Amino acid sequence: MIRLSNGESVEFLTGSGALGFDGRGWWWEYPLRWLGLLDPHGFTIVVKTLTLRPRKGNLRWYAPWRCVRLIPGGTLNAVGLTNPGIEWWIRVCYPRMQRMRLQTIVSVYADSVGEAEQLARLLAPLRITAVELNASCPNVPHDSAVPHVVGIAQALQQAGHPLIVKVGYDQPYVEIAQALEGVAEAIHAINAVPWRLVFPDTPSPLAHLGGGAVSGAPIRRFVREAVAQLRRATRLPIIAGGGICTLHDIEELWALGARAFSIGVLFLRAPWLPNRLVRQWRQRTTVSSSVM
Numbered sequence: 001m002i003r004l005s006n007g008e009s010v011e012f013l014t015g016s017g018a019l020g021f022d023g024r025g026w027w028w029e030y031p032l033r034w035l036g037l038l039d040p041h042g043f044t045i046v047v048k049t050l051t052l053r054p055r056k057g058n059l060r061w062y063a064p065w066r067c068v069r070l071i072p073g074g075t076l077n078a079v080g081l082t083n084p085g086i087e088w089w090i091r092v093c094y095p096r097m098q099r100m101r102l103q104t105i106v107s108v109y110a111d112s113v114g115e116a117e118q119l120a121r122l123l124a125p126l127r128i129t130a131v132e133l134n135a136s137c138p139n140v141p142h143d144s145a146v147p148h149v150v151g152i153a154q155a156l157q158q159a160g161h162p163l164i165v166k167v168g169y170d171q172p173y174v175e176i177a178q179a180l181e182g183v184a185e186a187i188h189a190i191n192a193v194p195w196r197l198v199f200p201d202t203p204s205p206l207a208h209l210g211g212g213a214v215s216g217a218p219i220r221r222f223v224r225e226a227v228a229q230l231r232r233a234t235r236l237p238i239i240a241g242g243g244i245c246t247l248h249d250i251e252e253l254w255a256l257g258a259r260a261f262s263i264g265v266l267f268l269r270a271p272w273l274p275n276r277l278v279r280q281w282r283q284r285t286t287v288s289s290s291v292m
């Protein structure tokens, strides 16, 4: 569990995008929610990444397979930050999430410090748990230089909410984390990993959209490496995500030093499992602390 400066704690988060823009999930998950098999209240909801202005990206609601493919153990996506913009979210989704009493983290992406400052002004009055800077979207060209990421993070800090920064395997994530000490309250590792790094010898089925990025079981080894490196190099608390499907995954990441966990494509592949996993982990930790 990670305690934030506003007194809130996070332990299990949804990966940004896993339960859509408002924590209710995607339309095909609604029946599971109605049946109580998927309960968003078991998680801190990280909403799908928002930008200052609406972005078309590659996702078309009538044909999601255009940019999202199932692959063995995971997914490949080239969504590319499709979203209706922060003001839409504040108007439509935020009140709903408040009514549902969902612990909410707003994930944002900004191209420039100026954009980040405008986002910060819009986010400041909201009652949210934290802001997450998506510094690592693998499907849009972005600047990963340390000073650029730190500049955007400092601008977002002005919103007055705890700040989490989500990094990618293809970035200088250790240097970014070190430079963010005193700015961010946690580092989230890692975003989906570009196809070319996971399967260097195989052409991507989404080559026409830039190759896309892989989530789920195929990126487990990348996450473990990133968490181990971060633990050695920074004092920032670590949220680990990428390929979490079993209790064993959580135990391994805990042993490597992560203190909170995010679950993404498991919601897509087996939406009834994430809540079960959280329950199992909590039962296990309650039993072990009562034995001590």
Ligand SMILES: Cc1cc2nc3c(=O)[nH]c(=O)nc-3n(C[C@H](O)[C@H](O)[C@H](O)COP(=O)(O)O)c2cc1C
Pocket (backbone or CB within 6 Å): 014, 015, 016, 017, 018, 048, 049, 068, 075, 076, 077, 079, 081, 107, 134, 166, 190, 191, 192, 214, 215, 216, 217, 219, 241, 242, 243, 244, 262, 263, 264, 265, 266
């Ligand atoms: C279809 C899809 C959309 C995603 N959208 C976002 C996003 O908007 N912002 C973000 O930070 N991560 C996004 N991600 C990455 C996930 O939040 C997560 O970091 C990644 O999938 C690794 O975790 P997992 O293996 O548990 O899914 C997306 C992943 C998928 C598969």
